[in-house]
Amino acid sequence: MTPIIELSHVTYSYPNSDTPALKDLSLTINQGEWVAIIGHNGSGKSTLAKLLNYLLAPTAGDITIAGTPVTEENMWAIRDMVGMVFQNPDNQFVGATVADDVAFGLENRGIAREEMITRVQAALTEVQMAAFADREPARLSGGQKQRVAIASVLAIQPKILILDEATAMLDPKGRREMIALVHELKTRMGDELTVLSITHDIEEAASADRVVVINDGDLIETGAPAQVFANADKLREFGLAVPFAEQLKEKLRERGIDVPASYLTTEGMVDWLWQSISTK
Amino acid sequence: MFTNMIIGRYMPGNSWIHRLDARTKLILSVAFIFVVFFANNVAGYVVAIAFTLLSILLTGLGVGVFIRGVRPLMFLMFITTLLQLFFVQTGDVLWHWAFLTITTDGVTNSIAVFVRFMLIIMFSTILTLTTQPLAVADAMESLLQPLKKVGFPVAELALMLSIALRFVPTLMDEAESIMNAQRARGVEFNEGNIISRIKAFVPLLIPLFINAIKRAIELGDAMEARGYRGGDNRTKYRVLTWQKQDTIAVIGFIVFTVLLIATKWL
Ligand SMILES: Nc1ncnc2c1ncn2[C@@H]1O[C@H](COP(=O)(O)OP(=O)(O)OP(=O)(O)O)[C@@H](O)[C@H]1O
Ligand SMILES: [Mg+2]
Numbered sequence: 001m002t003p004i005i006e007l008s009h010v011t012y013s014y015p016n017s018d019t020p021a022l023k024d025l026s027l028t029i030n031q032g033e034w035v036a037i038i039g040h041n042g043s044g045k046s047t048l049a050k051l052l053n054y055l056l057a058p059t060a061g062d063i064t065i066a067g068t069p070v071t072e073e074n075m076w077a078i079r080d081m082v083g084m085v086f087q088n089p090d091n092q093f094v095g096a097t098v099a100d101d102v103a104f105g106l107e108n109r110g111i112a113r114e115e116m117i118t119r120v121q122a123a124l125t126e127v128q129m130a131a132f133a134d135r136e137p138a139r140l141s142g143g144q145k146q147r148v149a150i151a152s153v154l155a156i157q158p159k160i161l162i163l164d165e166a167t168a169m170l171d172p173k174g175r176r177e178m179i180a181l182v183h184e185l186k187t188r189m190g191d192e193l194t195v196l197s198i199t200h201d202i203e204e205a206a207s208a209d210r211v212v213v214i215n216d217g218d219l220i221e222t223g224a225p226a227q228v229f230a231n232a233d234k235l236r237e238f239g240l241a242v243p244f245a246e247q248l249k250e251k252l253r254e255r256g257i258d259v260p261a262s263y264l265t266t267e268g269m270v271d272w273l274w275q276s277i278s279t280k
Numbered sequence: 281m282f283t284n285m286i287i288g289r290y291m292p293g294n295s296w297i298h299r300l301d302a303r304t305k306l307i308l309s310v311a312f313i314f315v316v317f318f319a320n321n322v323a324g325y326v327v328a329i330a331f332t333l334l335s336i337l338l339t340g341l342g343v344g345v346f347i348r349g350v351r352p353l354m355f356l357m358f359i360t361t362l363l364q365l366f367f368v369q370t371g372d373v374l375w376h377w378a379f380l381t382i383t384t385d386g387v388t389n390s391i392a393v394f395v396r397f398m399l400i401i402m403f404s405t406i407l408t409l410t411t412q413p414l415a416v417a418d419a420m421e422s423l424l425q426p427l428k429k430v431g432f433p434v435a436e437l438a439l440m441l442s443i444a445l446r447f448v449p450t451l452m453d454e455a456e457s458i459m460n461a462q463r464a465r466g467v468e469f470n471e472g473n474i475i476s477r478i479k480a481f482v483p484l485l486i487p488l489f490i491n492a493i494k495r496a497i498e499l500g501d502a503m504e505a506r507g508y509r510g511g512d513n514r515t516k517y518r519v520l521t522w523q524k525q526d527t528i529a530v531i532g533f534i535v536f537t538v539l540l541i542a543t544k545w546l
Binding site (some may be wrong): 053076083084091096097104105107108116120136137152153156 | 442449503504505515
């Protein structure tokens with residue numbers, strides 16, 4: 001496994017505040033991993049994301065992306081490797097039409113027009129938005145705009161995709177479709193794409209390879225979803241939601257029913273319930 | 281309420297005029313403003329009106345749309361015409377009362393000004409009705425290229441303009457929802473005298489303004505994250521292409537100009 005994102009002892013304080021938003025944070029993410037970052041509002045998740053492509057520069061500590069130090073000299077090379085999708089679908093739509101928006105990142109990199117046309121087309125096909133190439137953002141749904149945002153990132157062919165609550169403003173259907181899309185991309189691109197997904201949606205986080213919990217600028221825990229979510233009390237302590245299956249297990253336990261100690265997804269829980277009913 | 285405030289908003293279509301290059305339409309619309317002054321007799325105005333009508337017909341949008349486009353400016357036209365009527369003192373006196381005098385020259389002049397005004401507005405409306413605002417921005421960028429040599433930030437200005445245009449509907453939607461939210465709190469937007477109406481807009485403008493700044497900050501981050509760094513190394517996805525019909529349109533306009541000048545000797 002090759003590390004692709006390495007943070008060592010990173011601290012960041014906003015210029016106008018005296019408490020650091022991130023404190024002495026160290027974290028390594030391997031190539032091809034899908035990592036979910038969770039933490040309550042204001043815990044420093046977006047700050048972490050912005051440090052990774054030099055939208056913010058760390059107050060102390062070092063960050064490297066694929067072996068390249070994240071510094072002012074390297075910022076453009078870093079931004080070629082790290083694509084970001086933000087929360088608000090409207091505030092990241094730069095182009096006047098879907099195709100123009102996807103082309104924006106390519107224009108910035110001085111890519112020849114013929115190449116742009118093929119890349120825009122390919123990226124839009126990948127997110128199933130090719131039919132909307134000439135649409136203005138005003139005539140798209142939030143979910144469609146976010147897919148365009150993903151296409152804009154894909155057109156750059158980055159190594160890392162960071163989603164900063166990219167599904168937070170979508171309706172449940174849009175959210176499900178978006179998560180499915182990222183899963184699809186991940187399956188197709190395998191280790192070529194590393195996904196860092198910041199989210200409040202616990203079910204979304206549960207589908208990641210690894211979960212990182214941040215609380216008030218501190219990295220609290222990192223581990224497989226099963227491991228992190230199995231501890232409901234700890235999640236509550238950090239102001240986080242508890243996955244539905246864990247809530248159900250707690251309730252069953254209260255009624256004196258023996259439930260498995262290990263973490264189960266909602267589907268896993270359904271299977272377990274069927275089994276325990278049929279073996280009774 | 282915001283949608284009907286926009287004069288001459290783009291109306292999609294696929295007419296001959298729609299398909300013209302935005303640069304052609306922009307140049308010809310500006311040129312028309314000057315050329316129309318060559319008309320100084322009835323024959324001249326007939327030629328100018330005929331040319332404008334022909335252009336309007338070629339847009340396939342119907343004359344009604346254009347008349348509606350002129351309506352918001354009627355007041356201005358009326359005032360200008362009246363000023364002409366009373367200020368021109370040459371020619372035979374037709375009517376006189378206290379300090380007000382109407383002369384024959386005054387009457388002809390005010391008719392001339394009215395027609396000219398009308399034609400210019402209609403002709404400019406052809407540009408705005410048949411061309412996407414973005415294409416107009418592109419055309420301006422393309423036509424302003426020479427100014428780059430003297431250090432004028434043409435590309436930056438064009439991007440600014442295109443982003444501004446892109447955010448018009450977003451901000452309108454937002455204004456609409458803020459207004460609804462304020463109405464729910466009892467703010468009346470269309471009642472009372474002018475002062476209280478203006479006052480009612482304060483609780484609309486402040487949140488709108490604050491949100492716009494927030495949007496701008498986020499948009500700035502998103503643009504940087506996507507590699508925007510200004511400067512001249514950017515390529516362009518959207519290109520304008522000069523076609524045969526653009527040459528035909530320019531030739532048509534030159535013929536019109538020559539005809540118009542020729543009417544002088546009629
Ligand atoms: N521009 C800024 N200036 C000063 N302080 C800031 C700024 N942006 C964020 N902060 C502060 O830094 C801390 C971390 O903010 P951050 O946006 O990283 O949180 P977050 O985990 O992304 O929260 P959310 O879940 O609400 O998006 C918060 O206490 C916040 O108030
Ligand atoms: Mg955030």
